[in-house]
Amino acid sequence: MSKAGGRRAAALILGTAVTVGSCALLMLAAVHWGGDPRNLLAKEFAGAYLAAAPAVRSVRSFEIQAAPAELALLGSESLHVWAYNGQVPGPTLRVRLGDRVQVAFTNRLAQDTTIHWHGVRVPNAMDGVPDVTQPPVRPGETFVYDFVPKDAGTFWFHPHIRSSEQIERGLYGVLVVEDAEPPPYSRDVLWVLDDWLIGADAQIYPEFNTRHDLMHDGRWGNVITVNGRRDEVLVVKAGERIRLRLLDAANGRVFAPDFSELDAKAIAVDGLYAARPFDANGFELAPGNRLDLDVTFRSEDRGREFRIVDRFTRSPIPLATIRVADEVVPTPRFPSPARAHIPAWRGAADLVPDAGYLMDARAGGPFGIEWTLNGEAFPRDHSAGHSAELMLGRWTKLRFVNQSYRIHPMHLHGQFFRVLTRNGRPVDEPYFHDTVLVHSQETIEVGLVPLDPGMWMLHCHILEHAEAGMMTMVGVH
Ligand code: C2O
Numbered sequence: 319m320s321k322a323g324g325r326r327a328a329a330l331i332l333g334t335a336v337t338v339g340s341c342a343l344l345m346l347a348a349v350h351w352g353g354d355p356r357n358l359l360a361k362e363f364a365g366a367y368l369a370a371a372p373a374v375r376s377v378r379s380f381e382i383q384a385a386p387a388e389l390a391l392l393g394s395e396s397l398h399v400w401a402y403n404g405q406v407p408g409p410t411l412r413v414r415l416g417d418r419v420q421v422a423f424t425n426r427l428a429q430d431t432t433i434h435w436h437g438v439r440v441p442n443a444m445d446g447v448p449d450v451t452q453p454p455v456r457p458g459e460t461f462v463y464d465f466v467p468k469d470a471g472t473f474w475f476h477p478h479i480r481s482s483e484q485i486e487r488g489l490y491g492v493l494v495v496e497d498a499e500p501p502p503y504s505r506d507v508l509w510v511l512d513d514w515l516i517g518a519d520a521q522i523y524p525e526f527n528t529r530h531d532l533m534h535d536g537r538w539g540n541v542i543t544v545n546g547r548r549d550e551v552l553v554v555k556a557g558e559r560i561r562l563r564l565l566d567a568a569n570g571r572v573f574a575p576d577f578s579e580l581d582a583k584a585i586a587v588d589g590l591y592a593a594r595p596f597d598a599n600g601f602e603l604a605p606g607n608r609l610d611l612d613v614t615f616r617s618e619d620r621g622r623e624f625r626i627v628d629r630f631t632r633s634p635i636p637l638a639t640i641r642v643a644d645e646v647v648p649t650p651r652f653p654s655p656a657r658a659h660i661p662a663w664r665g666a667a668d669l670v671p672d673a674g675y676l677m678d679a680r681a682g683g684p685f686g687i688e689w690t691l692n693g694e695a696f697p698r699d700h701s702a703g704h705s706a707e708l709m710l711g712r713w714t715k716l717r718f719v720n721q722s723y724r725i726h727p728m729h730l731h732g733q734f735f736r737v738l739t740r741n742g743r744p745v746d747e748p749y750f751h752d753t754v755l756v757h758s759q760e761t762i763e764v765g766l767v768p769l770d771p772g773m774w775m776l777h778c779h780i781l782e783h784a785e786a787g788m789m790t791m792v793g794v795h
């Protein structure tokens with residue numbers, strides 16, 4: 319196929335309008351305002367989350383090894399995976415706000431890797447972006463990650479090299495940072511959602527970044543697991559009030575779990591508490607996203623079984639079962655922890671974006687298809703410059719314009735942001751994000767106040783899209 323023919327074919331299948339030049343319109347420079355409304359917006363943000371890490375109360379040390387392993391998973395006696403400490407999902411690191419976290423990480427893979435602490439506002443040098451914040455960790459080498467989490471919440475960690483393969487093969491784990499004084503839930507439960515593409519030989523399908531993956535929403539698997547199991551069962555007692563932490567660790571799949579049968583409220587998104595508890599149903603958990611729920615099992619639920627299904631796709635997919643035992647225990651009564659200060663930022667919709675990203679695809683690059691931001695595909699060796707320079711402490715607006723018919727969960731390292739508008743309409747979402755799902759042909763604007771200096775990556779968390787170029791760097795100084 320000729321190059322032009324290939325481009326046309328890609329454009330047809332992806333349904334993209336391959337436009338050149340219109341991106342210039344979106345690279346809108348910040349304008350100077352008399353009596354800058356941004357100062358007011360920054361003031362309104364004050365106290366939402368803190369610039370500095372809390373005083374260190376204790377040091378928590380962990381050791382993590384990435385290595386090939388054979389596990390009894392998905393019904394196979396020996397599924398060949400790559401695993402942190404020999405398990406998939408990897409170990410859950412549970413610390414408390416005020417702990418200093420030290421992770422001695424050793425690479426026992428046959429290729430370079432790093433660990434990125436997704437959603438954690440780490441010092442830039444601990445962010446795990448190869449050749450930008452640290453050299454890759456070579457086979458046999460050890461690198462010590464050392465940071466003091468600034469926020470409590472549900473976070474996760476994963477490689478940031480060849481991540482479409484390394485994460486898919488099993489390299490990911492959860493970091494739970496508990497509040498300094500955790501609310502007295504009966505229990506704290508983690509559900510790591512993932513999907514796997516399993517081949518006819520009952521092993522992980524060994525071709526990555528395929529043309530199919532790149533033309534669609536990345537690699538979607540044929541086996542769905544919760545905590546590495548196809549038939550996860552959570553047994554609870556009637557009366558229990560649990561905190562259920564969800565993570566989407568899939569390469570490309572979005573989950574919309576249906577909790578409508580339960581007394582469940584969402585309390586935190588991407589780690590941080592929301593301004594108020596909100597209905598969890600319909601929430602779309604895109605790759606990288608976390609959602610924390612506050613679930614109470616009523617005494618009349620005794621002996622009941624709840625089947626939690628995913629409703630993102632046309633036909634519902636079973637995710638897990640919650641079985642309520644006959645035993646009844648008293649319900650812990652305490653106010654919802656979802657009462658964070660989330661700025662409303664009214665009027666922000668009218669401000670001009672500081673940077674805009676036009677998202678699209680074209681033929682070319684190492685995989686035959688490239689995913690681009692403003693017409694540029696980020697090189698796999700990370701040798702590109704940065705696309706925006708944000709000022710520490712200044713209220714900032716970013717705009718994402720999805721020209722393609724595919725979806726793109728956009729993740730910004732080191733910062734949280736609030737969605738301001740969707741397709742030009744102001745929205746009132748009572749929470750911050752570190753990853754926001756941009757739907758087909760959608761335009762989203764977000765507001766943020768950068769508090770953490772450094773070079774931070776901004777990329778699509780559909781890992782195949784990222785590998786094929788949909789990444790850029792954002793400087794904060
Ligand atoms: Cu979870 Cu840069 O990624």
Ligand code: CU
Nearest residue numbers: 726778780783
């Ligand atoms: Cu994408």
